[in-house]
Amino acid sequence: MSDQESSTSASQTEGELEGEMEGDEELDEGQRDSVPSLSSTLLAVIRIKQKYQALKKRRQVMALSLGEAGTFTGAPVRTSPKIFTFDGITPSSAVPLKKKRRRKRRVMFPNGRRQRAPPKQEQSRAKYCLYLLFAIVFLQVYNAIENLDDHVLRYDLEGLEKTLRREVFGQQGAVEGLLSHLNDYLSTYVHNKPLVVSLHGPSGVGKSHLGRLLAGHFRSVVGEALVLQYYVLHHCPQEAEALQCANDLSTLISQMVVRAEEEEKIPLFIFDEAEHMHEEILDALWQLVASKQSNEYLNAIYLFLSNLGHAHITKHMIQNSSSSSMSASHRHSNLEKELTPILRNTLEKLHLLWTEADILPLGLLEKSHVMECFLDEMTREGFYPDHVNIERLAGEIEYYSSVGGHKYSQTGCKQVVAKVNLL
Structure with a gap:
C-alpha cells in the first residue's frame, strides 16, 4: 500500500471516530447502561473522551481561579497545544516592566567639512584696557631712557x-x-x-x-x-x-x-x-x-x-x-x-x-711721560719735534732712583714749559 492510500484511510478513520464521539455525547448515562450490545472498542473510546472532557473542565476551573487571584487575567485559555508564537499576547498591566536606562551617547562631531565648532569662550573687554596700559607704560619707560x-x-x-x-x-x-x-x-x-x-x-x-x-x-x-x-x-x-x-x-x-x-x-x-x-x-x-x-x-x-x-x-x-x-x-x-x-x-x-x-x-710720572709733555709743548710752540733734543731736555729733569725699571720724575712736567721757553 502506498503512502497516499495510508494517509487517506487514516483521515477517514479519524473523521468517523469524531462523528461517533459527537453522536454519543447526546446519550445519557441511562442510555449507555441500556445498550449492552456496543462493542468494547467503542466503549473504550467513549471513556477516553469522557476523561478528556473532565480534564478540560478542570483546566478551565483552574484558569478561572488563577484569574481571580490576579495572575495573568488577560491571558487566553489554551484548549489545545499550538505552535508557540507571540501573536495575541498582550502585556499585563499588573506586572511592572523594568525600564532600561538609556546610555548617554558622547557627542561626536563629523569628520567632514561642515564640522561643528566648539563653543567659544567669551573674552573679557578688560584685556584690551590692560594691553593699552602695557603699551603706555612701555612708551613712558622708553621715553625716559x-x-x-x-x-x-x-x-x-x-x-x-x-x-x-x-x-x-x-x-x-x-x-x-x-x-x-x-x-x-x-x-x-x-x-x-x-x-x-x-x-x-x-x-x-x-x-x-x-x-x-x-x-x-x-x-x-x-x-x-x-x-x-x-x-x-x-x-x-x-x-x-x-x-x-x-x-x-x-x-x-x-x-x-x-x-x-x-x-x-x-x-x-x-x-x-x-x-x-x-x-x-x-x-x-x-x-x-x-x-x-x-x-x-x-x-x-x-x-x-x-x-x-x-x-x-x-x-x-x-x-x-x-x-x-x-x-x-x-x-x-x-x-x-x-x-x-x-x-x-x-x-x-x-x-x-x-x-x-x-x-x-x-x-x-715716568721719564716716558715727561718726554710726551716736551713733545706736546714743543709742537704747540712751533718747534721741530726732534727726538734727540726732547730726550736731552727730559734728561735734565730730576728723577728718583730707578727701581724695577721705572724712573719717576720728582717734579713731573712742571718744568717743561720753562725749558721749552728757553729754546
Missing part, C-alpha cells in the same frame, strides 16, 4: 674722554675713574646729593692741567656762566679776608645753581690748590655739599685739586715700582685700592668736607 641718553649726549662725554686721553699723560687710570663718576652722575637730572670728586697727587702730575681741560669742555656745553674755576691764592690770598671770601663764594654758588636750575643744566665748580683753602671757606663748602639743601643745590659737580697726601702716594709708587709686569690701568687700580683708605683717613682729620668726596689718587 631716551631722555637719559639725550641728557648724557648734551655733555658730550665721549668728546671729553678723547680730549683727556690725548692731552693727559700717565694718568689713564685716574681719567677712567673720573669719567666713570661723571657718566653715572650725568645720566640723570634728579639726584639726592651733589657729585664731589677730590683729585690728589704730587706736584707736576697734571692736576691743574686736568682741571683746565674740564673747565674748557664744560664751558662749551653748559656755558661760561655755569663754570667756576676758583684759585684760592688768587681769589682769597689773605687769611684775614677768609670769612668774607666764604660769604662771597656761597653767594656766587647760590646764584649759579639757581640759574642752572632754570636752564636745566648742571654747573661745574673747580677748586684748584685746595691745600691752601682757609677753614672758613671749607666750612661754607661743606654746608653746601653735606646739608639737605633744595633741589638746585643737589644738581652740581664739585672738583677739588690738591697735593694733600702726596707723601703717601710717592712712597707707595717707589716701593711698588718693582712690579714692572703690571699694566698702567692695573697699576692705578692697585694704587687706588691701597691708597684710598689711607688718604681718606688723613683728609678727614683735616676737615669733614672730604667725608663727602670720592677720592682719586694721581701717580708719579
Whole structure:
C-alpha cells in the first residue's frame, strides 16, 4: 500500500471516530447502561473522551481561579497545544516592566567639512584696557631712557674722554675713574646729593692741567656762566679776608645753581690748590655739599685739586715700582685700592668736607711721560719735534732712583714749559 492510500484511510478513520464521539455525547448515562450490545472498542473510546472532557473542565476551573487571584487575567485559555508564537499576547498591566536606562551617547562631531565648532569662550573687554596700559607704560619707560641718553649726549662725554686721553699723560687710570663718576652722575637730572670728586697727587702730575681741560669742555656745553674755576691764592690770598671770601663764594654758588636750575643744566665748580683753602671757606663748602639743601643745590659737580697726601702716594709708587709686569690701568687700580683708605683717613682729620668726596689718587710720572709733555709743548710752540733734543731736555729733569725699571720724575712736567721757553 502506498503512502497516499495510508494517509487517506487514516483521515477517514479519524473523521468517523469524531462523528461517533459527537453522536454519543447526546446519550445519557441511562442510555449507555441500556445498550449492552456496543462493542468494547467503542466503549473504550467513549471513556477516553469522557476523561478528556473532565480534564478540560478542570483546566478551565483552574484558569478561572488563577484569574481571580490576579495572575495573568488577560491571558487566553489554551484548549489545545499550538505552535508557540507571540501573536495575541498582550502585556499585563499588573506586572511592572523594568525600564532600561538609556546610555548617554558622547557627542561626536563629523569628520567632514561642515564640522561643528566648539563653543567659544567669551573674552573679557578688560584685556584690551590692560594691553593699552602695557603699551603706555612701555612708551613712558622708553621715553625716559631716551631722555637719559639725550641728557648724557648734551655733555658730550665721549668728546671729553678723547680730549683727556690725548692731552693727559700717565694718568689713564685716574681719567677712567673720573669719567666713570661723571657718566653715572650725568645720566640723570634728579639726584639726592651733589657729585664731589677730590683729585690728589704730587706736584707736576697734571692736576691743574686736568682741571683746565674740564673747565674748557664744560664751558662749551653748559656755558661760561655755569663754570667756576676758583684759585684760592688768587681769589682769597689773605687769611684775614677768609670769612668774607666764604660769604662771597656761597653767594656766587647760590646764584649759579639757581640759574642752572632754570636752564636745566648742571654747573661745574673747580677748586684748584685746595691745600691752601682757609677753614672758613671749607666750612661754607661743606654746608653746601653735606646739608639737605633744595633741589638746585643737589644738581652740581664739585672738583677739588690738591697735593694733600702726596707723601703717601710717592712712597707707595717707589716701593711698588718693582712690579714692572703690571699694566698702567692695573697699576692705578692697585694704587687706588691701597691708597684710598689711607688718604681718606688723613683728609678727614683735616676737615669733614672730604667725608663727602670720592677720592682719586694721581701717580708719579715716568721719564716716558715727561718726554710726551716736551713733545706736546714743543709742537704747540712751533718747534721741530726732534727726538734727540726732547730726550736731552727730559734728561735734565730730576728723577728718583730707578727701581724695577721705572724712573719717576720728582717734579713731573712742571718744568717743561720753562725749558721749552728757553729754546
